[in-house]
Amino acid sequence: MAGAVRQQAAAREKGPAPVDPAPELPVARVLVDVPLAHLDRPFDYTVPRKLDADVVAGSRVKVRFAGQDVDGFVLERVPSSEHPGRLAPLRRAVSGEPVLSRAVAALSEEVAARYAGTRSDVLRLAVPPRHATVEKQESVPASPVEVDPAEVAADWAPYDGGRFTGRLAAGESPHAVWAALPGEDWARLLALAAAATAASGRGALLCAPDRRDVDRLDAALTSVLGAGRHVVLAADAGPSARYRAFLAVARGAVRIVVGTRAAAFAPVHDLGLVAMWDDGDDLYAEPRAPYPHTREVLLTRGQLEGCAVLVGGFARTVEGEYLIRTGWAEELSADRRVLRARSPHVAITGATDRELERDPRARSARLPRAVFDAVRAGLEQGPVLLQTPRQGYVTSLACDRCRAPARCRACTGPLRILAPTDPPTCRWCGVSEPQWACPECGGRGLRAPVLGERRTAEELGRAFPAVPVRTSGGERVLAEVGAEPALVVATPGAEPVAAGGYSCVVLLDTWLMLARPDLRTGEESLRRWLNAVALGRPAGDGGRVLAVGEPSDPVLQALVRWDPVGFAQREMAERQSAHLPPASRLATVTGTEPDLESALASLRLPAGSEVLGPVPVTLPAGPVPPRAAGEPDLQRLVLRVPRAAGPALSRALVELNGVRSARKLTSLRVQVDPVGLE
Incomplete structure (x- = not known):
């Protein structure tokens, strides 16, 4: 027993046994799958002779890194290494299949630099997990393409x-x-x-x-x-x-x-x-x-x-x-x-003066008389599409007497109704509130300021009892509907294609889409409306579109004129005057206040940079996850630079991540040019 221990100790002193290297190009440059910013670079390894045939550029390998076996991709094989010491050998060739092409490897490097990330994170998006059985099968070459x-x-x-x-x-x-x-x-x-x-x-x-x-x-x-x-x-x-x-x-x-x-x-x-x-x-x-x-x-x-x-x-x-x-x-x-020849006729509608004289509350009516008339006329020619911006049944409730939002007594979350016979339940914690009473005025009546597509379909089904009503949204999205008369209620992005086009398209609750507190609210609203309107028939074939909203709104006016180009040009001018993307480059850094302070102290920003914040992070609607006692809240910094300085900003953030990673400090969430900025 003692002799065996002495032999093992002697073997450790001598180091690992020498490896017989491959006769040609014995060094492999490997991108190791380690998501640490300071290790985001290729490492050189010796290619053993026995693995020579399977280790090719783009193939998967196993290497020894930081005392454990990890995955990696071979970027290339070279005759020698600039590393002065002895190189560790590759542990195993996972597969001889080259799954990382030279072009995609270069692309991953550019994308990682652009978004201040690591190549290993990008490659997880680029290369799917290996499936050994499929890899053994041949790929049948496609025949040449012939086109007129x-x-x-x-x-x-x-x-x-x-x-x-x-x-x-x-x-x-x-x-x-x-x-x-x-x-x-x-x-x-x-x-x-x-x-x-x-x-x-x-x-x-x-x-x-x-x-x-x-x-x-x-x-x-x-x-x-x-x-x-x-x-x-x-x-x-x-x-x-x-x-x-x-x-x-x-x-x-x-x-x-x-x-x-x-x-x-x-x-x-x-x-x-x-x-x-x-x-x-x-x-x-x-x-x-x-x-x-x-x-x-x-x-x-x-x-x-x-x-x-x-x-x-x-x-x-x-x-x-x-x-x-x-x-x-x-x-x-x-x-x-x-x-003009291909577009449907688009109009904006609301309550008429006659309706307001008869009922002052008609100003807030969700379906004015003009909508019912248009839907009735459209059903004589084919299917009618109604776009509603919310999923579900009744997604928001308020007191019928004082209009105060209806809140859960347990967690103050918003109440909703999931089905016609269900009592109000909390959207956050799920607690039922069958005996709800308004804490402001004591009223027990509830109204629904925002309706989902299922409640909208229910109301339309009562108004047009002889017409089939179909819904599309959430987990049940329809791809197509027929040319026969029908009411199709869909959420944005879930509108099915109708054979021959819709005879009428109605855009409901346009105010709700325009009320989002986001940089791209107008752009996103117009995009969703145009995608729905494009499913309608041309005006020459009787196609009609009604948007329920404020006629003076510039986004709706762009819809009426079908002018996405002019709207984008105006948005561009406003973004340039406000120094917002794409005229400038933005990055957000999220973390605790002490971490953000230390990050700012070490961050080498390019000339012309602006630091906005920090501000508390807005949590999404839902229950707040529990925090440990004394744990600080998250905050967010916004870094803004001229567009020409965008690459320098990304390099500064990459350097910051590398320094914090090497020092084993808390990681920060960095997003370059985020899509939404509330």
Whole structure:
């Protein structure tokens, strides 16, 4: 026993046994999967001879790091290392499959630098988990794409005469921001753009905000290209199906990809086009660190790989307008006469003077008489869409006598009603309040200032008893409805497509969407309304739109004129005068007050920086999580710099994270250019 201990001690003194290195390129540069900012760099390892065949650029390996085995990606193999000491050997080759392409590795580095994050966090978004069984299967190569250039040009003719897709087919790489016409089959046009790119021998990558839009693109690509010439990359496809599609792209078997935000990192070979639909949708904002936005990932990729870029939607984001104003992208939009011919008639309605004389409370009526008349007329021609901004049944309650908000007696949370026969319950803690009484006036009556789509459908069902009523929202979203008369009540973003278009579209509670305290309230409201209005029929076919709101509101006026471009230009001017993005760059840093003070003391900000705050973090509606005794509340700093100083701000934040990580200080939450800033 003593001899064995002495042998082990002697072995430790001698160090590890020498490793027989690979005969060629014996050093692997590995990006280790460690989410610590001060360790966000490649490390050199010796490639043992026995692992030589399986260790290739982009493959997965296991390495010894900080006393434990961790995952890593091989960035490259080189003949020697600049490290003066002896290199540790690779522990194991997980797989010989190259899943991290050189282009995606470079993209991950740029995205991490842009958003002040680490490459390991970005690669978790870019490379799906391994599925060993799928990896053993071969990927069937897709047959060549055949496309008629005249057909592509004809469909795109209303915008630029088909010149954009003609340039794609010729192997060029134009940049464009596309304003789609109402009622446009946008999925088919994007599929045709991908087909034109494929005709030049290059790949295409198309992103959509949610699975329903991805399914539309999937069907359009199948119709235009035929089956088997593209793959779908979506998180809800399941681990094996997603990894199978990913490998088909990584191996070059398929060069056309459609998917949600994670597809922006797909390793498409010979990438010729990156495109996205409805870039203002908040689903494109990644909720995991380092919180990249899909639009910025695709724009960065367009720069790095020199490919074409297409950003489209019915609405125009301020960022899209900025790309046009700076000359980076051209504008794709139709002539005003074509727009008028394709648009439904849009009007804003409220209570009339006669209704106010008869009932003064009609001013606050949710469904004025004009809405009922329009719905009744619309049902004679086809389906009618009603957009309501809230899900559920009755989402908010107030005292019927004094209008004070109805609150829970246990936690002061807001009360709601989930179903027609249910008593009021608390939205935060779930406590039932069947005997609620107003603490202000003692009244027991309740009114509903805000109704959800299910209560709206119930009221409309009583008003039109012979008409079927369908709801779409929450966990039950309809993709399509037929051309027969029906009432369709949907929340924003969940509006189904109607065969032949809706005869009438009603936008309810517009005041509620405009009351959000956010930088993008007007832009987001107009985007959601335009997406709903675009589902209606043209005015020449009887299409009509009614928005229940204030006629003088500038956002509603932009809707009436179908003028997303003019609205984006005005928003851009206001953002520039207020020094807000995209004219400037912002970053938020969240932590406790002592941590923020120490961070500010060590943060090397670029010239022209402004420090706003700190201010207490606004907690989301819901129960407040318990805190330990004496634990300080979170606060948030806002750092603002001129746009040209944006890269310097990101570098300063990366340096701050590295210093705090090396000193084992509490980590701070850093977000660069967050989508929302309340």
